[in-house]
Amino acid sequence: MTLGMGLVGPGFIAAHHLDAVRRLGNVEVIGIAGSSLESTKKRARELNAGRAYAGYRELLADPAVHVVHNTTPNHLHREVSLAALRAGKHVISDKPLAATMEESRELYEAARDANLAHVVTFNYRGYPLVQQARAMIAKGKIGKSVFVHGCYLQDWLTDERAYTWRLDPKLGGASSALGDIGSHWCDLAEHVTGARIVEVLADLHTVVAEREVPDTAAKAFAGKAKAPGKKRRITSEDVASVLLRFDNGARGCVTVGQVLPGHKNDLRLEVNGREGSIAWRQEQPNELWLGHHAKANTVLTRDPALMDPTARGYAHLPAGHPEAWADAFRNIIADAYAWIRRDARADAKPIALPTFADGYRNSLLVDAMLRSHAAGGVWQPVTDPLETKRTTRKRG
Ligand code: SOE
Numbered sequence: 001m002t003l004g005m006g007l008v009g010p011g012f013i014a015a016h017h018l019d020a021v022r023r024l025g026n027v028e029v030i031g032i033a034g035s036s037l038e039s040t041k042k043r044a045r046e047l048n049a050g051r052a053y054a055g056y057r058e059l060l061a062d063p064a065v066h067v068v069h070n071t072t073p074n075h076l077h078r079e080v081s082l083a084a085l086r087a088g089k090h091v092i093s094d095k096p097l098a099a100t101m102e103e104s105r106e107l108y109e110a111a112r113d114a115n116l117a118h119v120v121t122f123n124y125r126g127y128p129l130v131q132q133a134r135a136m137i138a139k140g141k142i143g144k145s146v147f148v149h150g151c152y153l154q155d156w157l158t159d160e161r162a163y164t165w166r167l168d169p170k171l172g173g174a175s176s177a178l179g180d181i182g183s184h185w186c187d188l189a190e191h192v193t194g195a196r197i198v199e200v201l202a203d204l205h206t207v208v209a210e211r212e213v214p215d216t217a218a219k220a221f222a223g224k225a226k227a228p229g230k231k232r233r234i235t236s237e238d239v240a241s242v243l244l245r246f247d248n249g250a251r252g253c254v255t256v257g258q259v260l261p262g263h264k265n266d267l268r269l270e271v272n273g274r275e276g277s278i279a280w281r282q283e284q285p286n287e288l289w290l291g292h293h294a295k296a297n298t299v300l301t302r303d304p305a306l307m308d309p310t311a312r313g314y315a316h317l318p319a320g321h322p323e324a325w326a327d328a329f330r331n332i333i334a335d336a337y338a339w340i341r342r343d344a345r346a347d348a349k350p351i352a353l354p355t356f357a358d359g360y361r362n363s364l365l366v367d368a369m370l371r372s373h374a375a376g377g378v379w380q381p382v383t384d385p386l387e388t389k390r391t392t393r394k395r396g
Contacts, residue, residue: 003340004030006065006089008056008080009072010043012220013094013121016326017069018047020333027067027337033059056080060087067117067340070094074179075171078103085110090117090340092333096183097359099173101367105386108360117344119336120359122187124267125352126331128302128323129288131311133271133278134192134352139308142273145193148244148252149270152181153263157238161212161224167234176236178204178366181267182256186365187358188269189244189252196361197252199245201379202369204237207259242369245379265325286322314352 005021007014010032021027031051034040044052053059060068060083068084070077070093078098084091091111097104097120111118124130137145156162166172166180173179190196214229239257246252257263267282277291286302303319304312314331317323335350342348349355364382372380 002026002028003066003337004028004064005067005069006030006053006059006062007032007049007069007071008034008059008084009070009076010034010040010047010049011071011073014043014069014071015047016329017071017092017333018049019326020330021069021337023330024334024337028064030062030064031059057083060084060089066090067092067337073165073171074099074173078107081107082110085114085116085118088116090119090336090344091356092117092119092121092336093356093359095120095122095187095359095362096173096179096366097356097363099171101363104356104360104363108356109386111356115344117336117340118356119332119339120354120356120362121329121332122184122191122354122358122362123325123329123332124184124188124282125191125354126314126328126335127280127282127285128304128307128311128315128328128331129280129285129300130188130192130328131314131352132288132300132307133269133280134194135308135310136278137192137271137273138194141276142271142278143275145195145246145248145250145271145273147272148189148193148195148246148250149254150185150189150268151255151266152185152268153255153260153266154181154258155261155263156221157208157258158261159224160208160210161214161228162222163211163213163229163232164220166220167211167236167238169236172236174236175204175366175370177238177256177258178202178240178242178369181258182240182242182254182369183362183366185254185256185267185269187354187362188267189254190361191352191354192269193246193248193250193271195246195248195250197244197365197382198247199379199381200365200368200372201243201377202240202372203242203377204240204369204373206234206236207238207257209234237373240369240373242372282325285324285328310351
């Protein structure tokens, strides 16, 4: 059966959602909804994206739409995803799941009780060699993981004339760099290691504390505005360093920043085990570094023939034919639709697929980091109010 998809929020990332579903071949793009009918019509023409709806409620009322892709700015995630679930639609939401931890919890609970697919695009999980690293660690190939570290560094906000809604706490949430990209790193670290971050110690900083806000805010990676804009004080972080403790005893750290010249989309993850190390870089995604103590280090070049059977399906081209960001994104969307076709049964969810549960968990992590910084840089536990409620109920 051909499934129908509708998309709400046709900005930068929308084109990649559409590209991914088109590559699946069995999903029909029904239409899109944006902030005004006029701009949506224009965007629908540009993206060849079917109907332009007057608003997201009209899109949700269309029975031809089975799956809603929510690519709105963060402050609208809750409203649109919740309405979509209530309308009985499967939801694929951009990360972060919502602007606050409370909103994420509400969305997670609504999705959990709805018998519908609920997906958050932590798309870096979709890389074949990320799945290879996950499989190798799960199969004990590097022994017990003891140190998990890395970074997610960008430079598109370096210039003070670059501005994005992500820097406005009302639209982007209290955190900027951690919420936007630190969230990806934490999700990846937990997914690849299979361990959970249980305590954090964070130091946040705003390097560019005043920006010029142009009339139309820049899109991510769009460069600085041509005309000078009004000055605005910036309160959310554009760099952060975080120490981490994992539930398996491993220690770690991550550095995050979006004002770091030269770093485009520099996400790196390294896991050191007692018997070996694994490292992966998003900008060289077809190589996995395998470190050893008493024999030569090696580099596994992506090659379906050499990969773990669980990871092989994420590689689509033979060795030497590079696969990259758009392919990894497509892999996550493919897993999402595969799950939808299996009626979104909990036991049928592909392992790599991130759900609203992961989105909620991620917002707990960012929340703990903000708390840690606000308390003057002290260790903070990552607490889940839902688990506390469950434990108290069990004890009572
Ligand atoms: C901008 O920092 C951005 O587009 C993020 O919002 C995405 O989540 C990340 O994949 C690339 O960078």
